[in-house]
Amino acid sequence: METPLTRDAGIRVPLICGAMYPCSNPELVAAVSEAGAIGIVQPIALTYVHGHEFRAGLRLIKSVTAKPFGMNALIEDSSSIYRRRMEQWIAVALEEGVRFFVTSLGNPGWVVRMVEPVGGIVYHDVTERKWAEKGAAAGAKGFIAVNRRAGGHAGPRDAAALLAELSPFGLPVVAAGGVGTAEEFRAMLDLGYVGVQCGTRFIATSECLVSEHYKRAILAADEEDIVLSERITGVPVAVIRTPKVVRMGLHAGPFARWMFRGRRRKRWLRMWYALRSIRSLKLASLDPKGGDEYWQAGKSVAGITSIEPAGEIVRAFARAL
Numbered sequence: 599m600e601t602p603l604t605r606d607a608g609i610r611v612p613l614i615c616g617a618m619y620p621c622s623n624p625e626l627v628a629a630v631s632e633a634g635a636i637g638i639v640q641p642i643a644l645t646y647v648h649g650h651e652f653r654a655g656l657r658l659i660k661s662v663t664a665k666p667f668g669m670n671a672l673i674e675d676s677s678s679i680y681r682r683r684m685e686q687w688i689a690v691a692l693e694e695g696v697r698f699f700v701t702s703l704g705n706p707g708w709v710v711r712m713v714e715p716v717g718g719i720v721y722h723d724v725t726e727r728k729w730a731e732k733g734a735a736a737g738a739k740g741f742i743a744v745n746r747r748a749g750g751h752a753g754p755r756d757a758a759a760l761l762a763e764l765s766p767f768g769l770p771v772v773a774a775g776g777v778g779t780a781e782e783f784r785a786m787l788d789l790g791y792v793g794v795q796c797g798t799r800f801i802a803t804s805e806c807l808v809s810e811h812y813k814r815a816i817l818a819a820d821e822e823d824i825v826l827s828e829r830i831t832g833v834p835v836a837v838i839r840t841p842k843v844v845r846m847g848l849h850a851g852p853f854a855r856w857m858f859r860g861r862r863r864k865r866w867l868r869m870w871y872a873l874r875s876i877r878s879l880k881l882a883s884l885d886p887k888g889g890d891e892y893w894q895a896g897k898s899v900a901g902i903t904s905i906e907p908a909g910e911i912v913r914a915f916a917r918a919l
């Protein structure tokens with residue numbers, strides 16, 4: 599099936615394995631791409647969580663597959679050190695042949711300016727019209743429409759409403775959120791999306807290196823077990839309601855809420871949260887004993903009933919086309 603996404607990304611199946619901190623390891627990215635969809639590298643997961651030097655990690659993927667894979671750039675402008683590091687990673691990715699980039703948060707203009715001259719394409723994650731306006735003005739070539747059922751930072755809209763809101767821009771729109779089965783994949787394409795970005799479905803795979811406890815928690819969870827918590831990053835993130843999540847509560851404390859009210863304070867708090875969550879999410883998802891039950895997942899858990907090779911999932915979805 600050909601769609602603007604398959605053409606832009608150079609793939610066969612209009613399916614993206616979205617970037618996931620900390621779950622995107624190179625073996626998972628490679629398996630998805632090799633099967634005909636596209637895996638997206640999450641640079642901090644690749645380096646800090648899975649321990650690869652950035653270029654070596656990309657080359658590991660290339661040793662498994664000659665097919666295209668992409669890279670995620672979280673571009674929220676929190677510090678100039680981070681921005682410089684992201685620029686270096688993008689430059690290396692371009693040298694290694696990556697041409698498909700997914701940006702999230704912030705203004706993707708500088709990423710577009712870096713990648714377009716060498717034929718790179720940027721799709722920008724959006725949750726509502728105001729972010730799409732920014733992304734389109736900055737030169738994004740497509741949107742990834744993150745709906746209210748998504749894992750990670752879910753948006754406020756359902757899939758149909760979000761597509762209606764984004765269609766007037768005339769750019770390709772990929773659905774993200776709530777797709778765990780081949781039928782749900784097909785339904786998004788029937789709605790008018792040009793493809794689907796899945797996250798949670800690809801955590802429950804044999805290639806994903808998170809703990810078995812995390813994967814089994816996804817299989818066991820139902821839609822109502824997914825709650826939004828502000829406790830880890832300061833903004834709502836979809837997590838499985840485990841005893842630990844219940845104990846911690848879902849809302850940021852009064853101090854954090856006060857900090858978020860001032861512009862300067864907000865910047866510092868964001869940075870503090872980011873550093874803290876980078877460490878704690880890594881520990882929680884890899885811990886082989888599964889003791890630290892802080893696991894991100896979206897409402898697509900409802901349809902996910904088995905741990906499978908990532909390539910099998912891509913093939914099963916492709917059969918639904």
Ligand SMILES: Cc1cc2nc3c(=O)[nH]c(=O)nc-3n(C[C@H](O)[C@H](O)[C@H](O)COP(=O)(O)O)c2cc1C
Nearest residue numbers: 616617618619748749750775776796797798894896
């Ligand atoms: C554990 C987890 C981590 C994520 N981390 C990122 C990230 O680092 N960058 C990003 O752009 N999106 C991130 N996402 C969002 C996914 O790329 C994707 O859009 C989302 O998972 C789609 O919803 P689904 O989980 O219902 O399939 C994450 C999602 C999950 C579940």
